[in-house]
Amino acid sequence: MSEHLDTMREVAHAMNQGSPQARALGFETVSLDHATAVLKVPYDAKLIGDPDTGVIAGGVVTTLLDHCCGQAAHAALDSFKFIATLDLRIDYMRAAEPGKDIFARAHCFKVTRNVAFVRAVAYDNDPDDPVAAATAAFMLDSSKGKKPGGNYKPPKAAS
């Protein structure tokens, strides 16, 4: 199991470095355990959503929560599978403190044959005083039948 976790940690690291958006935002996996992931996005002036207050854009928290939920889902699977977000619901509780890094902690609490269910919170100081909370569902094996580079071609039947 711990060997498997080491592999998953490498996958998580590769997902942060190999995903251009995750790299552009500076995502970092702080910890990864079975079905649980903690990620960090460093505070950066280019990510400000409200120039009057310096608060980071809600969209950055959205992307962090999506990415973190995805890594928790990966960490809950026995083997690597491509996954895709099916549904993401986010509650924004308060503005993040300007100047502070934002963290997200996600837990994949159920995996079925086709779907992984994940809950997460985003916070700056204390997970019990969250900035936002999320619930997500992921489709497993989402790339079945789609080859690398498949998205360069239009879908066969647009329906």
Added chain:
Amino acid sequence: MSQSAEQLKALLERIPYARFLGVRADLAGDEMTAVLPFSDHLIGNPTLPAIHGGVLGAFMEMTALAQLSIKEGQARQPRVIDVSIEYLRSGRPLTTYARAEIKKVGRRIANVHVEAWQEQRDAPIAALRGHFLVTPADEGLELPLV
């Protein structure tokens, strides 16, 4: 360019994160189409490649916020209370568009639906439903843009 289109452009240019994503907006009367030109840094899955789901969510959130500012005129930037995002199709490496429909605006809460698409308007790639905390313009100083 109309005065409201210029105000909208200025609104987006003031937000660092909107510049980071590269969001633009076209205005036809009081209806706005937000435009997200494809750029490599938006990719989440480099294998396919596919635009990051978070980016699509953020783009639709921004579309809702901008449409609220245009139509209702806000004393303060509206705040997001909650969003529910549905992912319908993979975001291909193409320009993405989004349009928001304001379903209701009350004294405090606005309900907004957003749809995002790429090559075909009737084949949306993602949808968002959200609640936003609003401060009507008559309680502040700013007037509607349109």
